[in-house]
Amino acid sequence: MSALITDSRFPDPDRAYRALIDAHRGLSDERSAALNSRLVLILANHIGDQAVLQEALTLAKQSMAQQEPGAD
Amino acid sequence: MNTRKSLYQFGYRRCADQDRSSPARHPVVVVGAGPVGLCTAIDLAQRGVPVVLLDDADRIGEGSRGICYAKRTLEILDRLGVAEPCLAKGVTWKLGKVFQRDDLLYAFDLLPEDGHKMPAFINLQQYYLEHALVERAAALPNLEIRWRNKVVGLNRRNDGVTLTVETPDGSYAVEADWTVAADGARSGIRGMLGLAFQGEAFEDRFLIADVKMKGDFPPERWFWFDPPFHEGRSALLHKQPDDVWRIDLQLGPDADAKAEQAPERVLPRLRQMLGHDDFALEWVSVYTFQCRRLERFVHGRVVFAGDAAHQVSPFGARGANSGIQDADNLAWKLARIARGEASESLIDSYDLERSTAADENIGHSTRSTDFIAPRSSQELRFRDAALALARHTPFAKRMVNSGRLSLPSTYETPLSTPDREAWSGSAHLGAPLPDAPMRDRSGQPVWLLEALKGEETVLHVPNGQEPPAGLNVLVIGEDLVDESGLFAQRFDAAPGSTYLVRPDQHLAARWRYADPEAIQSASRRLRGLAGVTA
């Protein structure tokens, strides 16, 4: 069974992060959200594994719960 | 706003049970003469069990509901003797188109495989189906339909149920060893037993209209996301017989149901959609949809089926289709129990098999509804992202969900004997058999599913040894000739291959070489006698 990889994988993570920032720069919140939605679908399909997707969702939710205690 | 009158009217007739001093007792009483109650009653009667069918109304054809019937349903209807009139009247279709605004996003062809008796789908007004079923029911001497007989009370006993029935002549009591509650989504019987009906309600309202017109539209299913004539919402156009078209328009959560049905509101919308006003409105109604189910379908001697047991949104045409499959699953089991040929515990497999099927159907129809009617701005963003990507990528095209069409369930059930060998082909353990064109002993063409009728059957491919003994053995090459080779292909058949088929035509067991003991023991499972705790 494959698992979500959380070890760093990009040789240059700063560049990868920057690419995301660049893509959103100058966009309204609404356009940004639309872009992210497309990106999520594309990347989710690239992963193509329901269990990994589920793990990623759980991790994302957990990190939100830690930031705002009491939120869902 | 509804120009159509109810189509068929039946009379109330006083019955002998009403004049008795003590209640009459019947093996099975079915409550509700909708498609599911009718199919259950017909199936039981065909299996030799006398049935009383009670319905609180005395007419069909009011309202407009189901239109789309899937291949497996047609195969069941064929076994019940009503597929022919349905096929003759129905519209056979296989092409669907999905649009976003003015653009065709993609088209799909249901691509029905050759060598099956039944088409992938037909469209037919539900009242025509119900009428065909009522006619068939009337031809069965051991099936008695009582119109305007409303069940208003229910008393459970260990070995049955006493029902209180209200009629124009006052009320009477009747006893039943078994009661099938097929009394629809608002089931009164569910209420009488105090059972919860839980699930999810969708906020969006939908306008359903039937429109009569001689249009140039082909017999295809057209679905629009965000159409130019109905901005920001969805729309569906689908052909029915008699030059009638079904239109579904998503209205949103805040729509005023009453105002939306007013002609001055409906007509301009439709005019815009159809591009002309050369049409007559037959029926309009506004619905909200729910997906919910009973936790258990069997409560002692009361068995729930159809909408009374589970309700789905209409996207994917699963209501009547799955309810008729409930009937198909229930009738043979109840018949065996009623005739004392099976342990009463066989009924537990109905609960197991059909509640899993209900979950599958609810899952599909919930996901379709989520896609068609997103509930938050982020859901809408995801939906629109999928639609936008669908133009460029195959993966997103597969995510676009305008209703997944109903397919039968493959049962994972203690009634199946687990495969010992590996099998290929399109036959699957627990699934309905794929059909195949055969010839009988006299060389006449016959479909495999016709030849099975509704009996438990052993299909055997000879290998030079004694064929299995027993009443219902069909030997391939003798009783059924596989001229086209499709049987061999679909069943991965070779000399010695032997298959045990359930009375509802689902595959119960198969062997490369079958010994009589294995067949016996697999057959005992179909009487609830062994392996029930698999």
Ligand SMILES: Cc1cc2nc3c(=O)[nH]c(=O)nc-3n(C[C@H](O)[C@H](O)[C@H](O)COP(=O)(O)OP(=O)(O)OC[C@H]3O[C@@H](n4cnc5c(N)ncnc54)[C@H](O)[C@@H]3O)c2cc1C
């Ligand atoms: C807009 C719309 C579109 C749909 N499209 C499709 C489709 O394309 N394909 C599909 O498969 N399904 C479709 N459905 C669903 C389908 O119509 C239902 O699932 C189906 O009618 C359920 O059949 P039933 O026999 O369980 O219940 P019902 O058809 O509701 O029948 C119940 C019967 O019980 C009777 N009854 C109720 N209470 C009592 C009582 N106390 N005593 C005696 N009798 C009683 C009622 O009079 C009624 O005759 C659609 C539904 C809607 C609303």
